Amino acid sequence: MEEGRGSSEDLLQAQKAYWDEQQPSVDGMLGGLGFVHDTDIAGSRAFLDKVMPLREGQQDRGRALDCGGGIGRVTKHLLLPAGFTSVDILDVSSDFLDKAVDYVGSDALKNRFCSGLSQFDFAGTGLKWNCVWVQWCAIYLADDAFVDFFRRAAAALADENSLVVLKENALRGDRPPEPDHDDSSVTRSDSHMRRLFERAGLRVVHAEEQKGFPAELYPVISYALVPR
Structure with a gap:
């Protein structure tokens, strides 16, 4: 746990309180940065086609x-159009998950799990996934919880061709993590995250930076991860 970040339960409650204030819309999901949606989805699709070709x-x-x-948002605009025939959503907000039924508008949306990442019981679902897509939410995990979450996510992959994908804000250089006290998140450097992947027993098979985002935003890096 990073110094001063509090317990996992305290963090979850602070983060939930923040997201309870956000609108159930694309702009709300992107923290008021809805204008990056199209660029984000296009970059994610190109990355997915590269690391997980049919x-x-x-x-x-x-x-x-x-x-x-x-x-x-990612289910509707990325995962289903990319050819996943069933998608489950994990989120801490029951309101968002309720909205997802109408927003996604597809029977291919199956389970909606209301849980924090740290608390989610992958094994208890009895399911395996070909892709575990983790976008803009690992910033809400302390280091030890990050390692534990990705270790358990990798154990829930369906086969040797399956991937965990993390798409996340990153700091340039090997700088100390930067906390954001507004939403109780923490932004890490690429090298810091790679050290955490190693602790989780994961190997990075490909990584690349999202292109086309405004220069004033954090760099965003996508990682394709498999068990070592």
Whole structure:
């Protein structure tokens, strides 16, 4: 746990309180930065096609879990169009998950799990996923919880062709993590996250920075991860 960040339960409650104040819309999911939505989705699709191409004779990409999925922005605009035939959403807000049914508007949206990342019981679902997509929510985990979450996410992958994908804000250089007291998040450097992946028993098979975002925003890096 980073010094001064409090317990996992305290963090969860602070983060939940922050998100309870956000609108159940694309702009709300992006913290008022709805204008990056199209660029974000295009970058994610290009990344996914690169790290998880459809193999010869493969008709679809299987099942995905959208972590921190909110109302289903990533589910609706990325995961379902990319060929996942079923998607589950994990989010801390029951209001967002209720909104997701109408927003996604597809029977391919299956389970909606209301839980924090640290508290989510992957094994207890009895499910395995071909892709666990984690976007803009690992910033809400202290270091030890980050390691534990990604270790458990990797154990929930369906087979050797499955991936955990993290798309997250990052700091340039090997700088100390930067806390944000407004939403109780912490932004880490690329090198810091790679050390945490190693502790979680994960290997980075590909990583790249999102292009086309405004220069005043944090860099955003996508990582394709597999168990070592």
